[in-house]
Amino acid sequence: MSVSFPYTYYACSCADNTSTQEKRVSQEPQSAQDEDERTFDPRSRRSNFSLYPIEHLLYCTECHEMRCPRCVTEEVICWYCPNCLFEAPSSTIKQEGHRCSRNCFNCPICTSPLSVNSLEQPDPPPDDKPANKFGGPYILHCPYCAWSTLDIGITFPRPSNITGQLAKTLNGGLPRPPRDRKPSSSLKRSDPPTTHHLDDLPSPTSDTSTSSSPEPPSARTPDPQDRYHHLLAFYKHQLSTSDAALLPGTTSTSASELGPGSPSSIARLLHMYGSSIRSRAPESGPSPMREAATPEEGLLIYDAAAEAADDATIRAMQTTAWDTHASVSQRLDATNRHARAVDDLRPISPLLRTKRAKRCGACRQILAKPEGKVTSVRSKIKLLALQNLPKLSIKPLASPSTMPPPGTSAAGRPTSTLLTTFSSPTLALPALSPSSPFALRPLTTTHYLLTLTNPLYDSIRVHLAAPSALRGRHGAGSRVTILCPQFEVGANTDRRKKGERERVEKVRREEAFWTVLGVGRIVGL
Amino acid sequence: MRARPSPSQITASALSSPNSPHTPIAGAYSRSLASLYGSPSSLMHRDENFLVLEFGSRYLRVGFGGEHAHRVAMTFGPEDERRVGDFRPWLPGYREDGPVSLEAQGWGNEYELWDMDTRELDLDLVRDKIERAVRLAERTNLMLDLLPRKMTVVLPSVFPRPLLSVVLSTLFSSIQVPSISIISSSIATAIGAGVRSCLVVDVGWAETRITSVAEYREITHSRSVRAGKRVLRELAKLLNEQVSKRFADGQSESGKCPTLGLNEAEEVLYRLGWCRQLADARSASKANLSNDETDLPRSDIEITTTDPPVTLQIPFQDIAAAIESALFAHGSATKDLDDHEQSIQLAIFRSLLALPIDVRKICMSRIIVTGGIANVPGLKRRIKQELEYLIQTRGWDPVGDYGKGRPRRPRTTNKNPTPSPGATKPTPTDNDSASEEEYIPPAHRTPDPDPIALSIQNRRAATAPIQGMLRLVETQGAWSGASLLAFLRVKGVVEVDRDRFLKEGLAGYAKDKDADGGPTRKSFGPGIGAAGERGKWSLGMWA
Amino acid sequence: MSSRQSSSRSKAPKGEYIETDSGNKVSRKANISGTANITLGGRTVIMADVNLRGDLHRLPSSTDEPSAKPSSTSTHAISIGKHTVISPRCILHPPHRVHRGATQYYPLKIGDNVFVGPGCVVSAAAIASHVYVGEGSVLMPFCMIRENVRILPGSVVPPNMVVPPGSVVGGRPARVLGEVGEGWGVNVAGAGGAEMWVEGGDLRELVRSVK
Numbered sequence A: 001m002s003v004s005f006p007y008t009y010y011a012c013s014c015a016d017n018t019s020t021q022e023k024r025v026s027q028e029p030q031s032a033q034d035e036d037e038r039t040f041d042p043r044s045r046r047s048n049f050s051l052y053p054i055e056h057l058l059y060c061t062e063c064h065e066m067r068c069p070r071c072v073t074e075e076v077i078c079w080y081c082p083n084c085l086f087e088a089p090s091s092t093i094k095q096e097g098h099r100c101s102r103n104c105f106n107c108p109i110c111t112s113p114l115s116v117n118s119l120e121q122p123d124p125p126p127d128d129k130p131a132n133k134f135g136g137p138y139i140l141h142c143p144y145c146a147w148s149t150l151d152i153g154i155t156f157p158r159p160s161n162i163t164g165q166l167a168k169t170l171n172g173g174l175p176r177p178p179r180d181r182k183p184s185s186s187l188k189r190s191d192p193p194t195t196h197h198l199d200d201l202p203s204p205t206s207d208t209s210t211s212s213s214p215e216p217p218s219a220r221t222p223d224p225q226d227r228y229h230h231l232l233a234f235y236k237h238q239l240s241t242s243d244a245a246l247l248p249g250t251t252s253t254s255a256s257e258l259g260p261g262s263p264s265s266i267a268r269l270l271h272m273y274g275s276s277i278r279s280r281a282p283e284s285g286p287s288p289m290r291e292a293a294t295p296e297e298g299l300l301i302y303d304a305a306a307e308a309a310d311d312a313t314i315r316a317m318q319t320t321a322w323d324t325h326a327s328v329s330q331r332l333d334a335t336n337r338h339a340r341a342v343d344d345l346r347p348i349s350p351l352l353r354t355k356r357a358k359r360c361g362a363c364r365q366i367l368a369k370p371e372g373k374v375t376s377v378r379s380k381i382k383l384l385a386l387q388n389l390p391k392l393s394i395k396p397l398a399s400p401s402t403m404p405p406p407g408t409s410a411a412g413r414p415t416s417t418l419l420t421t422f423s424s425p426t427l428a429l430p431a432l433s434p435s436s437p438f439a440l441r442p443l444t445t446t447h448y449l450l451t452l453t454n455p456l457y458d459s460i461r462v463h464l465a466a467p468s469a470l471r472g473r474h475g476a477g478s479r480v481t482i483l484c485p486q487f488e489v490g491a492n493t494d495r496r497k498k499g500e501r502e503r504v505e506k507v508r509r510e511e512a513f514w515t516v517l518g519v520g521r522i523v524g525l
Numbered sequence B: 001m002r003a004r005p006s007p008s009q010i011t012a013s014a015l016s017s018p019n020s021p022h023t024p025i026a027g028a029y030s031r032s033l034a035s036l037y038g039s040p041s042s043l044m045h046r047d048e049n050f051l052v053l054e055f056g057s058r059y060l061r062v063g064f065g066g067e068h069a070h071r072v073a074m075t076f077g078p079e080d081e082r083r084v085g086d087f088r089p090w091l092p093g094y095r096e097d098g099p100v101s102l103e104a105q106g107w108g109n110e111y112e113l114w115d116m117d118t119r120e121l122d123l124d125l126v127r128d129k130i131e132r133a134v135r136l137a138e139r140t141n142l143m144l145d146l147l148p149r150k151m152t153v154v155l156p157s158v159f160p161r162p163l164l165s166v167v168l169s170t171l172f173s174s175i176q177v178p179s180i181s182i183i184s185s186s187i188a189t190a191i192g193a194g195v196r197s198c199l200v201v202d203v204g205w206a207e208t209r210i211t212s213v214a215e216y217r218e219i220t221h222s223r224s225v226r227a228g229k230r231v232l233r234e235l236a237k238l239l240n241e242q243v244s245k246r247f248a249d250g251q252s253e254s255g256k257c258p259t260l261g262l263n264e265a266e267e268v269l270y271r272l273g274w275c276r277q278l279a280d281a282r283s284a285s286k287a288n289l290s291n292d293e294t295d296l297p298r299s300d301i302e303i304t305t306t307d308p309p310v311t312l313q314i315p316f317q318d319i320a321a322a323i324e325s326a327l328f329a330h331g332s333a334t335k336d337l338d339d340h341e342q343s344i345q346l347a348i349f350r351s352l353l354a355l356p357i358d359v360r361k362i363c364m365s366r367i368i369v370t371g372g373i374a375n376v377p378g379l380k381r382r383i384k385q386e387l388e389y390l391i392q393t394r395g396w397d398p399v400g401d402y403g404k405g406r407p408r409r410p411r412t413t414n415k416n417p418t419p420s421p422g423a424t425k426p427t428p429t430d431n432d433s434a435s436e437e438e439y440i441p442p443a444h445r446t447p448d449p450d451p452i453a454l455s456i457q458n459r460r461a462a463t464a465p466i467q468g469m470l471r472l473v474e475t476q477g478a479w480s481g482a483s484l485l486a487f488l489r490v491k492g493v494v495e496v497d498r499d500r501f502l503k504e505g506l507a508g509y510a511k512d513k514d515a516d517g518g519p520t521r522k523s524f525g526p527g528i529g530a531a532g533e534r535g536k537w538s539l540g541m542w543a
Numbered sequence C: 001m002s003s004r005q006s007s008s009r010s011k012a013p014k015g016e017y018i019e020t021d022s023g024n025k026v027s028r029k030a031n032i033s034g035t036a037n038i039t040l041g042g043r044t045v046i047m048a049d050v051n052l053r054g055d056l057h058r059l060p061s062s063t064d065e066p067s068a069k070p071s072s073t074s075t076h077a078i079s080i081g082k083h084t085v086i087s088p089r090c091i092l093h094p095p096h097r098v099h100r101g102a103t104q105y106y107p108l109k110i111g112d113n114v115f116v117g118p119g120c121v122v123s124a125a126a127i128a129s130h131v132y133v134g135e136g137s138v139l140m141p142f143c144m145i146r147e148n149v150r151i152l153p154g155s156v157v158p159p160n161m162v163v164p165p166g167s168v169v170g171g172r173p174a175r176v177l178g179e180v181g182e183g184w185g186v187n188v189a190g191a192g193g194a195e196m197w198v199e200g201g202d203l204r205e206l207v208r209s210v211k
Helices: A045-049 A162-167 A193-198 A224-241 A263-273 A304-319 A328-333 B007-016 B024-037 B040-044 B123-142 B161-174 B185-193 B228-249 B262-272 B278-290 B316-328 B344-354 B357-363 B379-394 B431-437 B451-463 B478-487 B498-504 B506-511 C204-209
Strands: A058-060 A065-067 A072-080 A115-118 A138-141 A353-360 A366-370 A379-382 A391-396 A416-421 A426-431 A446-453 A460-463 A480-482 A486-489 A501-508 B050-055 B059-064 B072-075 B150-155 B179-184 B198-203 B208-214 B217-224 B298-303 B310-315 B367-370 B494-497 C017-019 C025-027 C031-033 C038-040 C051-053 C078-080 C096-099 C102-105 C108-110 C167-170 C175-179
Touching: A045 B123, A058 A353, A058 A366, A072 A366, A224 B478, A304 B379, A328 B262, B050 B478, B059 B123, B059 B478, B072 B123, B123 B161, B150 B161, B150 B185, B150 B478, B161 B179, B161 B498, B161 B506, B179 B185, B185 B198, B185 B208, B185 B367, B185 B478, B198 B344, B208 B344, B208 B357, B217 B344, B228 B262, B228 B298, B228 B310, B228 B316, B262 B298, B262 B316, B278 B316, B278 B379, B298 B316, B310 B316, B316 B344, B316 B379, B344 B357, B344 B379, B367 B379, B494 B498, B498 B506
Parallel strands: B050 B150, B150 B179, B198 B367, C031 C051, C038 C078, C078 C108
Antiparallel strands: A058 A065, A072 A353, A115 A138, A353 A366, A366 A379, A391 A446, A416 A426, A446 A501, A460 A486, A480 A501, B050 B059, B059 B072, B179 B494, B198 B208, B208 B217, B298 B310, C017 C025, C096 C102, C167 C175
């Protein structure tokens, strides 16, 4: 793992297969030659996308290649809530926005899980145990940052089905007005009521005087979800009543009209779904498709009310403190996309997680298949790269603290890497920042030990190579010497669970050109 | 609703058709389709997944068609580029690398998915980023149980072809969707607003794009670099000035003056960004010249990314001034600016001016300000006021400055050159009183109002488009517009078929550009001769 | 408050650790209170300066009288499974909550092959098996860590949080950041040397090496 130095990363070659370089060769003819000889550069930005710790790699025994997370295809086995570990039935998950519909909620301020607490007895602190005996209003309370739904003026009469109760309540405690829908529209399929907790209204107010005179929500901009469904109903209506022939541009089709929204294409589509009225003569046909004209049809004008709302927002900005405004990350997490103030935020129901089977992207062999039960951690199939590729690990020789447990190691910040190529896998060895005990120091030689573990039942031959000088910010210019560039690792002797291991000593020599004199010749070896 | 054949059916027929001899490159794929989907009839009862993706310079919005908002917006910052298993930002004592100097050429570039200037762009890096973002979004937010049948991608209408190729091939390979339809972001924005003609002002990240749309057709397109990146850069400048001033005053004990970057500026923009009204800005700029700004109200800005955290006190006005100077360029004269860095209001004005007058009168009352910066409170009003001012002072005159010469006509000061909608509304019943006063022979009488004609007339009047006045319309956003389209199963013109794209790439599409110009180019009826018609493709405006 | 634990275990005069019959290794420098309420599964290591608060156990609900001896099954305060390593300076403090004005303690369970890094404060309700807790982390009361979880150093796991199986958590407060790979805890065909144990894997060799 990357956290504790030193670490190894393996480069999956799948990135090269999908390279677009060949398509651009015409533009850059000079780069065509070094196309083939391009070696993997662990410092390039691209390398971050193809380097993996070996634990994350699978191995396809058909293709005899390692498979990284992006060259496998995945299939969902089950969905479950990470908080209550309850498996969600696949029929309802999409309607619920792939979120837990039970009583799980996360704090919109700090992302901790919220707990349901009773407010009945005012005397004990609110982190009292929510036993069934307690009645009265309930709140969601964050035990980490002490935020609670009281801050947004919401209490719940019952401790169960918080999701449903929350969906019916606005910030400030007012009941959410019933959604006005066109009676004829067939929106039920597209608008399951359970999605409500995903999409919260912009709260009526952002001033800090809590709910003294909250504006009625109707005076504000409408709920984006409502507006969306108004638009949807409007378009559906238009699509079913408009006659395609009346639309301008239908008759003349030229290449210039091929924009996806061009009237001809819309018209044809309309025609497709409105074909029942096709038989009518064009003269007596209904009016052509028009645009939305009223708020009921989804039109929203930036008018005086919106300007007043902007003014209120600006006033609130000016008068309130920095942390009453939602931060960037809080807004990104929020289910209410229009949240501006902290008061606009709502409890977040956690996203579900999935268990997935993985297949090889090339031959579709199953590489990993966990058991179906949520709580089970076993796998039916697991073809690991660890069991099929030599494992490389590297550590400094004779360094003060390589004794396990290495949890005490400083959280170093590797910034530059040394590259060793080992047939297809690639090992990236970091140099540490100067504060680290393993840091490269000018004019001193540091020894590293590379250990290879061969899990295979055949011996392997290993060729090591390294760039002659390091690049990067730390330890740049340091020279690398490999003491044993070629060697053989014996086969894994079966049953005794004791892989043959070879140790290769590698000495890294350093030449620090940034020292004052710049003459950093080191006696090597 | 009629049943549409499943893509697997189409694929199968296309494969078997002699007209389109496919090499079985996607053999494994179609096999898997059949096994996954089962028979087409069972598919109809399944919950279908229409994926909608909107690509921006900094965000990728992903969600399902038919929902009102996207599920997740993937970001492309440096933190999103980390290696798998690299959790260093979460460790104690982690410090980010210092931000790039404000004067650097590519300030903020590391937060972008792509740069439209593809000369220096590493397309493979873009591919990697898209691939990871799509995979992560699928994993954490979409959790698809079935492969999606259809995908709609929202792209800017002016889009480099190398990038288009990268986007399509990455999507085809990472999510195995049979076909992708592409829709332009301005059209999707118009659909999301419920209008058919409009002027879309997309104040995005790298540039502000101004597109005029008439009847769902893009007419003109212009750009200005005055957009989010510039705003954030101005804000970062303001913050850094304040920090260095503070350190110079010796108010802070620690020695080194930190440099604040995009993250801090964005935090300020999100929390305290606003725009003044035009009149206020003018009076403030005059007042600024005369007196000191010590007594202006100040806002606390807490910067937690520095060590130790600092609290800056910045005049509230200055934040607005920084944003406005980035967007409206009042500090510099028009002639000093290049064409690509004109102020927003001038770019909008010129776009309107370039339109034919009948389109202009429709579009000017349907101006849609969208994009990330559009959420800054006060910005829309300010744009409206700036435009009103321009129209008032210049009229619809393409010449901005006559110098020593004189304009041919006196400039109009009429704000609404065409009658307002109230005037166009007819009042059809006036004849009752007249008939009582004197006798008129039936032949000369005004006919009794025909209820049917009246209702038609009323309907026409009600639906008569508002035009000629300056009006801003709010949109649900391009993503929601595309989601509407996807859910209504409106089939876009640009539909890219997976098999064909993987075989021929974009070149195969460009070739057919001329071929399908004819009136019988293609029918959108899905079942009719699918195999034969699938031979012809177009990239539409992206060709 | 905490008594130096040395009574019930066999005394070995040499070495830092006392080894019990079932192979548990307990440092002489560990502070252990309420020994009767602590269960060690066998071959488990308790390192120096670890505080085990076995005295904070659940009281019988009928009476408030503290019962010193295990009268019922529910008096376990801390139970630790096999091959688990508790690093120096950790504090294992059973979770508690205030119920009707009285502080009620609940048992703290730790599974097999769990590695708790140095300087951690653990008040979790349960830690399942094959969990790696990084150095200096705080596991606040009643959090539950499921199997194959890696907790990054310096994390603060908030109260009541359930960490799903196979995830990586970190931050203050901690959130799920990612997943451990399929190869989590798999140690390939190696014995001895540098690779005698991996994070989340079988800690038997590590336990054996502690002397």
